[in-house]
Amino acid sequence: MTKQFILSTVILLTSLTSMEAQKIKGSDTVLPLSQKEAENYMKEHPSQTVVVTGGGSGVGLSALIEGTTDIAQSSRKIKFDERQKIQAGGQTIQEVIIAYDALVIIVHPQNRVANLTREQLEGIFTGKITNWKEVGGDDLKIVPYSRETSSGTYEFFKESVLKNRNYKSGILSMPATGAIVQSVSQTRGAIGYIGLAYINKHVKAIHVSYDKGKTFTAPSIVAAKNGKYPVVRPLLYYYLTKSEKQVRPFINYVLSPEGQKTVSATGFIPL
Amino acid sequence: MKRIFERIIEFALIVCGTITTLVILLMVIFLFKEGTGFFRNSMVEKGYALCVQEENPVDELTSAQIKQIFDYEIENWNELGGNNEAITPFRLEEIFNRYPEEEWGENYELLPGKLEEIINETPGIIAFLPVQYLPKAKILHDEHLLPDDFFAGSEWIPTATPAPQFGLLPLLMGTLWVSFFAILIALPLGLGVAIYLSELAGARMRQFLKPAIELLAGIPSVVYGFFGLVVLVPLLQKSLHLPVGETALAGSLILAVMALPTIITLAEDAMRNTPQAIREASLGLGANHWQTIYRVVIPYSISGISAAVVLGIGRAIGETMAVLMVTGNAAVIPHSLFDPVRTIPATIAAELGEAPAGGAHYQALFLLGCILFIITMLISITAEFISKRQPNGLG
Numbered sequence: 001m002t003k004q005f006i007l008s009t010v011i012l013l014t015s016l017t018s019m020e021a022q023k024i025k026g027s028d029t030v031l032p033l034s035q036k037e038a039e040n041y042m043k044e045h046p047s048q049t050v051v052v053t054g055g056g057s058g059v060g061l062s063a064l065i066e067g068t069t070d071i072a073q074s075s076r077k078i079k080f081d082e083r084q085k086i087q088a089g090g091q092t093i094q095e096v097i098i099a100y101d102a103l104v105i106i107v108h109p110q111n112r113v114a115n116l117t118r119e120q121l122e123g124i125f126t127g128k129i130t131n132w133k134e135v136g137g138d139d140l141k142i143v144p145y146s147r148e149t150s151s152g153t154y155e156f157f158k159e160s161v162l163k164n165r166n167y168k169s170g171i172l173s174m175p176a177t178g179a180i181v182q183s184v185s186q187t188r189g190a191i192g193y194i195g196l197a198y199i200n201k202h203v204k205a206i207h208v209s210y211d212k213g214k215t216f217t218a219p220s221i222v223a224a225k226n227g228k229y230p231v232v233r234p235l236l237y238y239y240l241t242k243s244e245k246q247v248r249p250f251i252n253y254v255l256s257p258e259g260q261k262t263v264s265a266t267g268f269i270p271l
Numbered sequence: 272m273k274r275i276f277e278r279i280i281e282f283a284l285i286v287c288g289t290i291t292t293l294v295i296l297l298m299v300i301f302l303f304k305e306g307t308g309f310f311r312n313s314m315v316e317k318g319y320a321l322c323v324q325e326e327n328p329v330d331e332l333t334s335a336q337i338k339q340i341f342d343y344e345i346e347n348w349n350e351l352g353g354n355n356e357a358i359t360p361f362r363l364e365e366i367f368n369r370y371p372e373e374e375w376g377e378n379y380e381l382l383p384g385k386l387e388e389i390i391n392e393t394p395g396i397i398a399f400l401p402v403q404y405l406p407k408a409k410i411l412h413d414e415h416l417l418p419d420d421f422f423a424g425s426e427w428i429p430t431a432t433p434a435p436q437f438g439l440l441p442l443l444m445g446t447l448w449v450s451f452f453a454i455l456i457a458l459p460l461g462l463g464v465a466i467y468l469s470e471l472a473g474a475r476m477r478q479f480l481k482p483a484i485e486l487l488a489g490i491p492s493v494v495y496g497f498f499g500l501v502v503l504v505p506l507l508q509k510s511l512h513l514p515v516g517e518t519a520l521a522g523s524l525i526l527a528v529m530a531l532p533t534i535i536t537l538a539e540d541a542m543r544n545t546p547q548a549i550r551e552a553s554l555g556l557g558a559n560h561w562q563t564i565y566r567v568v569i570p571y572s573i574s575g576i577s578a579a580v581v582l583g584i585g586r587a588i589g590e591t592m593a594v595l596m597v598t599g600n601a602a603v604i605p606h607s608l609f610d611p612v613r614t615i616p617a618t619i620a621a622e623l624g625e626a627p628a629g630g631a632h633y634q635a636l637f638l639l640g641c642i643l644f645i646i647t648m649l650i651s652i653t654a655e656f657i658s659k660r661q662p663n664g665l666g
Contacts (some may be wrong), residue, residue, distance in 0.1 A: 058627060062627065074593070080363060080364070080401065081318060081401060126342070134658075140514075143514055143515050148427060148621040148622065149430045149621070149622055150599070155430075164432070165341075165342050165343065165577075166338065166341075166342050166361065166428055166431045169426045169427070169428055169429070169436075169602060169603065170441070170601040170602055170603030170611075171601060171615075172515065172599040172600065172601045172611050173599075173600045173601065173621070174519060174599075174600070175595055175596065175600075175621055179500065179596065182500060182501065183500075183504075183516075183517065186504070186505045186516065187508065187509065187514070187515055187516060188514070189514050190515075204374045267359070
């Protein structure tokens with residue numbers, strides 16, 4: 001009995017090591033998409049193993065630099081110093097856009113405000129605008145919700161909407177997107193930002209203008225795809241050029257029409 | 272044969288004890304080593320420096336000033352003791368919008384020249400640049416992070432560039448604030464239940480209540496947090512007409528419920544340990560049941576009760592997940608129970624994932640861990656000290 005057990009364990013272990021597992025690590029935003037893609041890919045290619053883990057965009061990229069992952073998934077562009085580190089190690093890095101994600105600014109459904117410009121959003125999240133009546137709403141305190149600092153969404157929003165200014169100190173920060181939706185749906189003066197996939201009928205999406213109020217666009221997959229909706233970010237895969245052969249089949253699968261179908265199904269915007 | 276067997280067991284037990292102690296010691300050493308490393312970091316993000324024009328008289332800036340400059344809150348050099356000149360903050364990324372890629376050279380070797388051009392063109396500039404591409408310009412003196420900035424700082428913005436703000440005060444105050452009110456709520460409730468269980472409840476009632484209370488201790492804290500976020504937070508917001516439901520009060524209530532089992536179980540045990548002879552003596556002297564409880568049983572078991580309270584506080588201070596979900600995590604020094612707060616454990620849990628290993632942010636989180644460790648250690652020592660004390664005048 002024990003002999004059999006040991007034997008089977010040894011066989012299992014050797015078979016595991018002989019299989020070439022591809023490791024994908026990084027952004028929690030991209031995580032559900034990568035997982036779904038990996039599942040479908042492994043169904044089609046039973047000999048291949050793809051392991052997907054989260055941790056945050058920065059975690060994935062530093063794992064790529066250290067060589068502990070094959071692909072880094074990221075919801076933001078690689079930073080200058082991260083690129084420097086890779087060059088210092090004598091490597092070159094490749095970037096592939098696998099999908100797009102739109103950030104939606106949400107408020108309580110009973111809020112009268114429907115349109116906001118980027119400048120107004122910046123004022124709200126940096127603490128310069130504190131009452132809804134300053135942007136055409138009721139006399140009500142604005143309660144901005146942000147994500148935690150560990151999220152790529154936090155970084156992207158800061159870069160795109162706040163133009164790298166800091167969030168007001170003491171902004172409410174929630175550990176997950178779901179928590180933001182929950183809080184905004186039950187707080188009259190709330191405003192928050194989430195990925196397009198998370199929107200539901202308990203919150204209202206704001207129409208955003210990046211041209212000082214000339215045109216306000218409602219967030220939708222179509223508007224994000226044709227470039228009318230401004231708060232859109234690419235979701236990226238990074239890999240080292242030397243491991244191109246190993247990772248390319250999976251990436252090609254993600255970019256194929258079938259892989260892009262999964263992109264739409266998980267609520268992101270296909271290429 | 273039996274003798275050898277016993278020896279082996281004895282040896283195994285010693286090994287277990289030693290290993291556990293060693294592991295704990297090593298963890299504490301690691302914690303403090305990483306934590307104290309924080310003060311060796313410089314104020315500006317690692318690998319970067321701040322440059323100004325040669326003619327600029329300002330030599331150094333505090334970390335708060337740097338942050339305000341890049342947030343466009345300080346807009347003129349004369350506010351910082353310089354000339355009357357508008358400040359133009361400049362980040363490296365902006366150069367990529369000004370010049371096309373070909374002009375930087377293959378490995379960015381033309382970058383310093385371009386940067387120098389920009390700095391010379393813009394009189395009030397303050398540029399935030401990586402050290403390997405520094406142009407010929409005046410570099411602001413870069414100081415280490417000061418203990419003052421950490422222990423007396425009132426802003427916690429660890430991802431601010433160029434100068435992250437690591438102020439302990441809002442987090443420490445938040446932790447103590449939430450725990451204090453949690454104990455204020457849990458204390459009367461817990462003691463009440465403990466007295467009821469040990470002195471008044473019938474055997475049947477106790478058999479039902481005791482396991483029910485112990486069950487409370489077994490619920491995972493994330494479940495408490497979820498319950499708090501979905502039920503308690505909207506309830507508080509509606510019934511008290513608050514702008515935000517995620518407040519210190521919500522955290523305190525959840526923590527109070529979580530600290531209750533500790534307080535009740537320990538306090539009840541202490542009361543039940545009052546010798547039957549003492550109770551009977553009191554009753555024999557003509558005291559009634561109630562007088563016996565508050566003149567004899569409670570004074571006799573006061574050390575055990577205090578230990579229960581102190582351990583309950585310890586539970587509240589170290590709790591992470593439930594607080595992370597219901598307090599709103601806003602790093603501001605709380606002024607009322609209806610403000611959102613951010614606690615130390617919640618900060619560590621929420622931020623450690625993305626903080627680059629070895630960086631200032633990472634070490635700041637370890638330093639927070641050290642502070643939490645010191646607080647809980649003080650609490651445990653107090654509990655130990657109190658519970659060892661002889662019961663007052665009765666022992």
